[in-house]
Amino acid sequence: MKALRLIVGVAGLGFLLGMGGYAFYQGKGWSYLSDRPEACVNCHVMREEYESWQHSSHRNWASCNDCHMPHTFLGKWATKAVSGLRHSVAFTTGRFPEPIVATPGNRAIALENCVACHRPVVEAMLLRPGVYGPEDLNCTACHGNVGHRGLK
Known part of the structure; x- marks a missing residue:
């Protein structure tokens, strides 16, 4: 037995x-x-984002991870692990919105990265989540098409 x-x-x-x-x-x-943007199109729902990024002004300066991952070693790999697991479950079960929508946590990471890269221009602005309330002014409120098609 x-x-x-x-x-x-x-x-x-x-x-x-x-x-x-x-x-x-x-x-x-x-x-x-890897940090290669082509990894993001392994999933069919990211093809439009990838295509629009290829035609954006950021293509020459930033890849997917530059905008969508924290810039610390531990933060990057922890976010990749959590996002990867969440994406695997969502895509396996078919439970995800199309067009794909960033989570509030992922939007906060992208905002921090916008501010980090553009610090000389935006250092006088308070573009941080929670400073004025849940509907704070943020980079993508006015510049939603910069990285790729209209993201808010």
Whole structure:
């Protein structure tokens, strides 16, 4: 009986690892460990964002991770892990909005990165979430088409 439980447990673990490995392979999981913008179009819902970014003024200066990931080592990889898991579940179950919408946390990261890159121009402005209230002025309120198509 003990041997049977061990065999079933090892087989179950092997099955889960095999399915996870296959999903990682099919989803081009290794590409997400890079900073290459092409990784973002592994998922079909990001193709419009990628195409519009290629025609934007930011294409020459910033890639997806420059705007959408924290600029600290731990922050970047923690955000990639949480976002990756959330995206995997959403795309596997088909439960995501089209066009895709950034979460409030991801919008806050993008705002911090806007301010960080454009600090000489915006340092006198208080463009930080929560300073005046939930509907604070933010970069994309006026410049929603800068990185790619109208994002708010």
